[in-house]
Amino acid sequence: MSSPSPRAQEAREAVASRLRDMRRDAGITGRELAARCRWSESKSSRIEHAKTPPSDADIRAWCDACEVPEQADDLIAANRQADSMYVQWKRLERTGLKRLQESGVPLYAQTRQFHVYCSNVVPGFFQTPGYANALLTSIAQFRGTPDDVTDAVKARMDRSHVIREGDHRFAVLIEESVLRYRIGSAEVMAAQLGHLLSVMALPSVSLGILPFTAPRQAWPLETFTVFDRQRVHVETLAAAIKETQPSDVALYLKAFGNLKDIAAFGSEARSLISAAIDAAG
Template sequence: MSSPSSKAQEAREAVAGRLREMRLDAGITGRELAVRCGWSESKSSRIEHAKTPPSDADIRAWCEACGMPEQAGDLIAANRQADSMYVQWKRLQRTGLRRLQESGVPLYEQTRQFHAYCSNVVPGFFQTPGYATALLSSIARFRGTPDDVSEAVAARMERSHVIREGDHRFAVLVEESVLRYRIGTPEVMAAQLGYLLSAMALPSISLGIIPFSAPREAWPLETFTIFDRQRVHVETLAASIKETQPSEVALYLKAFGNMKKVAAYGADARALITEAIAALD
């Protein structure tokens, strides 16, 4: 896979390329387009070379200048998609962590089928208040965000009602390392692992654990969640990436399927969790 930031840039370049082709098809120069739009020729050049992202108004003006106003809607949608593909955490979390938790509620409530893979921490909808507090506190300290951890934890717990309410299904994979990483005190980890055992009993949840000893066809990846096989949210240290292109979604579904083949389920998965609890002593 190419890096998330480079893929976002590729999407911006695709929009810029479509705008350039539109100008060429209209048979006008960059200078003439600038005159028709009422801006500088250098701005036209920056937009065409993906140096400056166009606004919605810029795209409408460009399409009008080229005599193709009907193209504006699709181009605006593509431009917005490119802009949202790669969003830095510092932008998402600048007012604290609570609002970010709350912003995900509509998507969680409308999603019927979740595919989630976690290589580093327990998935958010399985987290206990103690575990979430320890994790979000460390994130807030690291990023220097406003201290609203208590409110963010409450919002995360509220968002997690989807595992027990409504028509939702969860296919979840975690690496065995997730069970062993110490997030919080041993007591916090014991409570969290115990909650995983109880969550596994819910009929809506399929939880697989990839053992350390499993032969790997797919290497450990960054954490990601697939919503209704239509969009993927990927989490890196620097940013949150959203993918909606069918080919990209299919790539993550393929990776999920490959990792699922070597995951432990049922009694074998419970044994891995109970071993991790015992190791806390």
């Protein structure tokens, strides 16, 4: 099945093309390769046409059948990279939410400059325990993941220390609607919004709010994070998408710049948050 991420599909097609060329260089047909690998001819065709992503074992069997086993490791690495560009949440969260929170710690620790745009919820590293608990509970119930919300909230809070520790800088843009979406109780929302007022005072943080009333040339986008201008993580309902192609990273940074141009900062941003606190009560 084709990946919904064009970049991931291109990477998979590149792997498939290399496997097809390998078979042709070996001078064997798809039927003969299938016989050597002891699988159906249709499977060979699906792999060659990037319809079915090959497993590590499939690639090793393919290389062995073409008598070039030394090429297997490189192809496996390329295939894994393509596979990691688009990963469904149900795969990432199959053992619960805690491990997903912990898996991001190394990347967060090594990143110096974050560019973050959120159109739906408060960014994870700005969340209070109460807000995170309400949000992660909703996610676990919606996706039917194992219930480890308490541990996942603790892991998220531990990961959030990055905003106060080390040499990190955070340029963050939040849609005003995020301030108004009720995640948890009124008390939880008021505490979360109050926390936003405190974190925006940190020297490492630049927080902008995109007002409802701002004239827009840049429409609301999906939530994304750019890490050190080198990679982008995009969150959709179904999956997490990673982009490392320089042109794609540049596109997200351009979008961030356009959104920043209409954002409110400083006292104006604090006024929008304070108004949302009053409304939450």
